[in-house]
């Protein structure tokens with residue numbers, strides 16, 4: 001039998017790549033999207049959840065009934081919960097009370113125990129979601145704390161899977177890799193592998209406006225003035241993750257909420273690929289990079305599309321949300337293209 005698996009975890013990795021034909025038509029290079037939404041948990045985080053949990057098993061740190069703990073309301077939480085179901089572990093996630101009810105419902109549907117912690121307390125307050133996760137980890141026997149921002153196995157997961165897949169799928173012809181950075185694991189691990197094959201491959205990181213990562217890459221310092229609230233989830237940070245290997249990255253570009261939202265909807269409408277908010281961000285980053293660094297016809301760009309748009313129905317794909325953000329009235333771009341509800345009165 002082919003394409004038949006023992007359980008859902010057999011589907012993790014080996015994600016397809018698809019050529020982007022319309023949205024990037026002004027760039028002479030060929031642009032391919034690596035569709036991480038094709039993982040069974042619908043995001044790139046399946047790879048690290050499986051890798052980190054299996055590494056802990058190999059070290060004898062987990063037995064049936066053990067507990068896996070993490071602080072996340074995002075994709076990593078969904079992936080850990082999925083892996084825990086199949087492997088028979090408990091999953092505890094601490095999230096902030098800003099997390100939407102539908103996300104908490106999703107995590108609970110996958111069996112996770114969710115601790116909802118106040119968002120408006122300092123990170124070192126015992127009630128913060130960082131401190132709650134740390135306390136639960138220290139009080140729970142037979143448990144591991146994933147700690148994705150500071151876990152080198154996050155890099156290793158992509159060094160061993162995403163990087164080699166991209167090299168093979170492009171038959172070594174890749175010239176540029178571009179990805180949004182949150183923990184930095186996806187880009188760092190893939191970059192490390194790809195640069196070992198061909199040191200000439202350019203690695204481009206996409207940071208969020210409101211985050212310190214681009215500034216830190218350029219100056220080696222944290223510029224507190226860079227920090228402000230922003231809407232895109234999963235990318236950018238107000239601390240420096242050790243899972244982000246800054247020396248692997250040639251250049252960072254910074255994107256804002258509005259243009260990333262616009263691109264996300266444009267990609268859905270023109271490529272029929274319904275990606276998450278950072279899918280728009282990575283293409284916006286690529287188009288910005290191309291202005292200063294013109295591409296050649298033979299260049300082959302791989303852009304990581306990290307997750308699926310179904311998680312953003314009440315956000316970037318909601319006309320109401322777009323209006324609330326004032327993204328519509330600004331009309332810096334032709335929003336009619338991506339915003340065309342007709343209401344029958």
Ligand code: PMP
Nearest residue numbers: 181182183184185186234278306
């Ligand atoms: N996009 C989304 C939607 C994510 O959840 C993440 C993970 N935080 C990223 C991009 C960035 O991936 P990484 O953490 O590997 O840098």
